[in-house]
Amino acid sequence: MAAVGIGAGIAGGSGSGEEQVVIYSNADDEAVQAMKNALDENGYAGEYIFQTFGTSELGGKLLAEGKNIEADLLTMSTFYIDSAQEQNEMFRDLEFEVNTLDEFPSYCAPITAQEGTILVNTEMLKENGLPMPESLKDLADSVYSGYLSVTDLSSSSTAWLLVQGLISEYGEDGAKEVLTGIYENAGDHIEDSGSAPLKKVRAGEAAVGFGLRQQAVADKADGLPVDYVDPQEGNFSLTESVAVVDKGADSNAKAMEMARCIIENGREELQTYYPLALYEGETTDAANISANPKVFEEPLTVDLLEEHQELSEACK
Amino acid sequence: MRKNREIKVIFVILTVFFFAFLCVPMLLPTITYGFAIIYSFGKQGLLTRLFGRQLFDIYGFNGLLLGYVIYTLPISFMLINNTMGYIDKKFTVVSRLMGDTPVRTFWMTVLQPLLGTLAASFIQTFFLCFTDFGIPASVGGSYEVIASVLYTEMLGSVPNFGNGAVVALVMLVPSVVSITVLTILERYNVRYSKIFQIELKKNRARDTVFSGMSALILIAVFSVFLVMFLVPFVDEWPYRMSFTMEHVRAVFADSTLFGVYINSVIVALVTALAGTLVSYGAALVTARSSVNGKLKRVIESIALITNTIPGMVIGLAYLFCFSGTGLQNTFAILIICNMVHFFSTPYLMMKSSLSKMNGSWETTAMLMGDNWVKTIIRVVPPNAVSSLLEVFSYYFVNAMVTVRRGRTRRQKRPGRRESEGN
Numbered sequence: 001m002a003a004v005g006i007g008a009g010i011a012g013g014s015g016s017g018e019e020q021v022v023i024y025s026n027a028d029d030e031a032v033q034a035m036k037n038a039l040d041e042n043g044y045a046g047e048y049i050f051q052t053f054g055t056s057e058l059g060g061k062l063l064a065e066g067k068n069i070e071a072d073l074l075t076m077s078t079f080y081i082d083s084a085q086e087q088n089e090m091f092r093d094l095e096f097e098v099n100t101l102d103e104f105p106s107y108c109a110p111i112t113a114q115e116g117t118i119l120v121n122t123e124m125l126k127e128n129g130l131p132m133p134e135s136l137k138d139l140a141d142s143v144y145s146g147y148l149s150v151t152d153l154s155s156s157s158t159a160w161l162l163v164q165g166l167i168s169e170y171g172e173d174g175a176k177e178v179l180t181g182i183y184e185n186a187g188d189h190i191e192d193s194g195s196a197p198l199k200k201v202r203a204g205e206a207a208v209g210f211g212l213r214q215q216a217v218a219d220k221a222d223g224l225p226v227d228y229v230d231p232q233e234g235n236f237s238l239t240e241s242v243a244v245v246d247k248g249a250d251s252n253a254k255a256m257e258m259a260r261c262i263i264e265n266g267r268e269e270l271q272t273y274y275p276l277a278l279y280e281g282e283t284t285d286a287a288n289i290s291a292n293p294k295v296f297e298e299p300l301t302v303d304l305l306e307e308h309q310e311l312s313e314a315c316k
Numbered sequence: 317m318r319k320n321r322e323i324k325v326i327f328v329i330l331t332v333f334f335f336a337f338l339c340v341p342m343l344l345p346t347i348t349y350g351f352a353i354i355y356s357f358g359k360q361g362l363l364t365r366l367f368g369r370q371l372f373d374i375y376g377f378n379g380l381l382l383g384y385v386i387y388t389l390p391i392s393f394m395l396i397n398n399t400m401g402y403i404d405k406k407f408t409v410v411s412r413l414m415g416d417t418p419v420r421t422f423w424m425t426v427l428q429p430l431l432g433t434l435a436a437s438f439i440q441t442f443f444l445c446f447t448d449f450g451i452p453a454s455v456g457g458s459y460e461v462i463a464s465v466l467y468t469e470m471l472g473s474v475p476n477f478g479n480g481a482v483v484a485l486v487m488l489v490p491s492v493v494s495i496t497v498l499t500i501l502e503r504y505n506v507r508y509s510k511i512f513q514i515e516l517k518k519n520r521a522r523d524t525v526f527s528g529m530s531a532l533i534l535i536a537v538f539s540v541f542l543v544m545f546l547v548p549f550v551d552e553w554p555y556r557m558s559f560t561m562e563h564v565r566a567v568f569a570d571s572t573l574f575g576v577y578i579n580s581v582i583v584a585l586v587t588a589l590a591g592t593l594v595s596y597g598a599a600l601v602t603a604r605s606s607v608n609g610k611l612k613r614v615i616e617s618i619a620l621i622t623n624t625i626p627g628m629v630i631g632l633a634y635l636f637c638f639s640g641t642g643l644q645n646t647f648a649i650l651i652i653c654n655m656v657h658f659f660s661t662p663y664l665m666m667k668s669s670l671s672k673m674n675g676s677w678e679t680t681a682m683l684m685g686d687n688w689v690k691t692i693i694r695v696v697p698p699n700a701v702s703s704l705l706e707v708f709s710y711y712f713v714n715a716m717v718t719v720r721r722g723r724t725r726r727q728k729r730p731g732r733r734e735s736e737g738n
Contacts, residue, residue, distance in 0.1 A: 060475040064636060123555070157473040188375035188457030192467070204360035204554055225555055306474050 021048040021255050024071035026055045027240060030273045031112055035075070038266035044258055048073075055080070055157060066090050071245055072255035075262075077157060078241040081108050083302035085243075092246040096260045099280040102295075108241035109263050112274035115235040115290050116161025117213040119198055123225040124207035133208055135232040136165050140181025149189035149197040149206035150182060153305075153312040157238060158194025162210045163308050164296045165233040172311060179315040190316075201226060214274060217287055234294030237276065330527060333534070345717060348544070349383045350454020355543040360554040362543040375457030383451035386537055388441035391661055394710065395440065398665050398703055399433040402672035404508040405516060429506040429672070432498070436664045439494040440623060443660075447487065447626040462487060463626060470628060477632070484629045491624040495617050509674045511699075583647055584715035587654040591711035592704060595659060599666035600692055604678065623660035630657050654715045662707040669703040670696065 021044075025032055032050055039048060051071070053061070059080045061069060066088035074081075082105065085091050091107040098109040118133055125132065130147060133139055139148055153159040162182075166175035183190060189206050191197055197209030198216065202224060213235060216228035242262055244255050267279060275288035298304055356363045357374045364370050372378050407425040416424065427434075449463040456464060462483065469480035547553050551560045598619065602612045622630075634653050673696070681691035697704065 054471070056471040056473060056475055059473075060471065060477070060632070063475070064477070152468070154468045154472045160473070190458065192453045192464070202552075202555075203354060203358065205354060205358050222552075223556070224552060302474055309474065 019252060019254070020046075021072045021252050021258055022070050023048055023050050023258070024058060024061075024069070024074040024076075025050060025052050026058045026076050027052065027112065028273075031075075031240075031270055034269035034273065035111070035262050035266045037269060038262055039258060042261050042265055044254070044261065047254060048258060062090075063087060067245065067247060069245060072247065072252045073242065073244055073259055075111055075240055075242045078104070078108060078110065078239045079157075079300040079302060079305065081241055081243050082300075086301075090245055091243045092251070092256070094244065094259065095256050096263075098263060100278060101280060101282075102278075104241065108243040109259070110239040110241045110278045111262065111266065112270055113237050113239045113276040113278055114274060115213040115237040115276065115293065116158065116165070116210060117216060117235055117290065118229040118231050119201050119209040119211050119216045120227050120229065121201045121204060121207050121225055122227050124201075124204055128207060130207055133229060133231075136162060136182075136210075137170075137178050137233070139208065139210070140178045140185065142181075142185065144208055145185045146187060147207035148182065148185040149191060149200040149209040150186045151191045151194050151197055151210070153309050155192040156194040157305065158212060159210075159312070160300075160305060160308065161212075161236045161238065163312055164236040165231060165294070167308070167311075168236075168294065168296055169233040176311060176315055179312060183316050198226075213290060214288060217275075221287070230291035232292070234292045235290035236294055236296060238300070239278070327523070327527070330530075346383070346387055346448050346450030347454055348450075349386055349540075350379070350451050352540050352544055353379055353383055353455050355547065355553065356540050362546065363539060374455055376455075376459040379455030379457065380451060380459060380461070382540070383455055384441075384445040384448070386540060387448065387451065388444050389533075389537065391444065392437040392441050394706065395437040395661065395665055395668070396430065396433055398706055399430055399668045399672065401702055402508070402511060402669045403429050404511045405514050407508075409514065409517075428504060431504045432501045432671075433664075433668045435497055435501045436668065439498065439620070440661055440664065442494070443491070443623045446490065447624065449626070449628075466626060467628070470632060477636075480629075480632075484625065487626070488621065488624055491617075491621050495613075495620050498616070498620070499613070505671050507675050508672055509676075511672070579647075580716050583650055583654070584712045586647070587651045587658075587715035588708045588712035590651065591655045591658065591662060591715075592708045594655060595662040595666050595707055596700075596704065598659075598663055599670050600696070603667050603670040604673075604675075604692065604696070605688070619660050619663040622656050622658075625657075627657045651715075654711075658711055658714045662710055665703055665707055665710070666700070669700055673699055 023035075025035075027035070029052075032052055036050060039045070055077055058074070058076055062074075062076065062080060062084040066084075067090045069090070081091065085105070085107055093106045094109060098104070100110060104110060118136070118139070120132065124130070124147065128147065130143060131138075133141075133144070138144075139150075150162065151159040153163055163175065163179070166178050169175075170178060189197070189200055189209075191200070195211065195215070197206065198211040198219070200206040201209045201211075202219065213228060213230075216226055219226035220228065242259050244259050245251075263279075267282070271277075271282065275284050277284045353374055355361055357371055357379075358364065359370060361370075374382075403426065405425075408421055411421040411425050412418075447463055449461075449467040452459075452461045452464045453467070466480055466483045466487065469476050469483055543553075548563050549559055549561065550556075551558045551562070598615050601607060602615050630653055634649055638649055677695050678688060678691050681695060682688070686694070
């Protein structure tokens with residue numbers, strides 16, 4: 001793990017050539033490929049370098065390096081972009097029209113949205129005679145003790161989708177009570193990675209988990225004994241956005257063009273993986289329309305995440 | 317006669333196998349050990365299925381212990397094996413001729429010369445476990461270790477570098493103890509005037525017993541990794557067990573793989589070359605030069621502390637140090653980072669072999685008119701070839717694994733949507 005932070009930053013950068021636009025991203029491979037396709041098909045092939053990072057790695061870089069960051073353009077969790085902008089004023093306003101369904105700041109435009117949901121392994125439920133959970137609160141029921149896998153909010157923002165649901169439904173005190181029960185049930189399966197609960201459910205290590213909805217939809221469609229239940233408390237979501245780094249006189253003019261290209265030409269393919277509609281004129285297909293989409297009442301920021309982390313830590 | 321030769325061939329083959337299988341796990345990022353354990357001993361694991369029941373609870377202490385042992389076995393083996401090569405077996409013969417009891421012979425001619433290495437190996441493995449967070453992340457369960465605390469602080473959903481730095485500092489404390497222990501044990505080091513390669517006394521029973529034990533260890537290690545040779549060819553472990561080449565095909569179809577691979581090889585080669593030179597140089601100074609003892613201790617401390625600091629911390633430290641400079645995002649920084657991070661084991665390997673060699677070579681050479689530099693270039697390297705090669709390959713392999721980790725940590729299984737989402 002030595003040079004992960006920097007290792008990831010370099011190993012792919014062999015393509016020489018001048019003035020290539022450097023794009024940093026925390027997106028999954030599928031999303032990165034979709035963005036690359038959009039760029040390549042619109043005449044930018046060979047004019048950019050894509051580097052991918054884990055969310056926290058890139059988040060750390062954003063907050064630590066500010067405008068010194070190597071990237072000209074990046075895609076990242078929106079709440080991180082907001083906080084980095086607030087701390088370092090490092091992004092330029094976008095110079096093109098974006099017609100988003102929800103309101104976004106002038107310096108970023110969303111590329112994907114991901115919802116959280118309850119995941120189950122149907123075989124495991126049957127084998128162990130467990131009831132199908134209906135709400136997040138159900139996960140605190142002691143019948144699921146030893147069968148539940150969730151992500152730790154201190155390690156991964158995927159867990160935020162769970163915590164937001166609990167707080168908005170039950171208030172902070174109520175959320176604490178439920179979360180304490182959930183952590184008790186999860187025991188050994190309080191995971192560091194956002195995708196670990198699905199992996200544990202898929203591997204038959206856990207019967208119930210909390211994770212990203214579109215992944216469970218895909219697994220189910222793939223014929224695995226994986227199913228999902230939209231919790232009564234609601235499906236909360238996190239978006240990832242594209243933003244252009246303000247490098248003053250050194251700014252690469254193509255970065256803004258590429259940001260525009262990704263939004264205007266990449267969304268169609270992106271939506272095949274992250275089905276939620278984000279722009280006017282887009283629709284979400286039936287399987288991917290969650291039962292109860294909700295938005296947290298306060299704006300999502302790194303500060304709010306820290307507050308919620310404290311709450312979560314108190315429940316362990 | 318012919319039968320003897322056949323037996324010899326079999327033993328050579330066995331040795332090679334032993335080396336290969338034991339060291340294979342070293343090539344994998346530690347998080348893979350965790351998943352190997354889950355896929356082997358978990359509720360639906362391969363071994364669980366073979367035995368019909370779960371052998372033990374894999375989360376918490378048990379899983380950690382198993383993972384750590386598999387992880388550190390190759391390194392400990394390499395260190396001890398390397399020093400073994402520099403022990404003069406003739407001493408054993410002499411000791412027996414003088415009428416020593418076998419126990420005493422073993423203590424005087426095998427164990428004592430190995431003492432420093434054994435301690436070094438203990439300390440190395442201790443810190444490898446102490447600083448690893450791949451294994452706790454996958455099978456740690458609710459058993460919290462300091463490395464995962466550090467991971468959460470440094471690379472959690474909101475990185476807190478200040479707190480992380482404090483945790484990292486606390487992690488340095490045990491290295492003070494380890495430096496002291498190694499310094500004390502140095503007194504027990506045995507130097508040989510010339511290392512004789514002699515035929516060991518034949519003993520069929522001894523060879524069979526120890527081969528058997530080695531084989532058992534191998535089977536145990538290998539059985540955990542067995543599943544890793546199956547998973548790539550299985551459609552969807554554990555619920556769709558049909559054979560498929562799809563995963564393999566998809567990985568090789570990735571057009572960026574080749575470029576990444578070439579980059580890794582370049583970085584690893586340069587790291588190995590530079591790293592071998594530096595650790596050889598450092599070991600020469602501490603083991604075969606007459607420079608000030610304080611300076612030697614400084615080198616010694618640096619060597620041990622680099623092992624105490626988790627790679628992640630070194631990576632982040634460099635990130636902060638060189639942000640905005642010309643070094644940021646270059647191969648150079650990656651190579652330096654690797655060299656520093658993996659310095660400890662090669663250094664100890666070089667040092668234990670150099671300090672076993674005749675201490676008067678330099679004096680002899682000097683009397684014959686050579687200076688120190690000439691001596692260490694002409695006389696020492698030919699006698700340390702095997703260690704130099706091992707150090708080179710150690711650096712190369714670890715650098716390869718690290719670069720690859722940086723790149724493929726986020727590579728998903730083909731044909732399926734997945735998000736690290738952290």
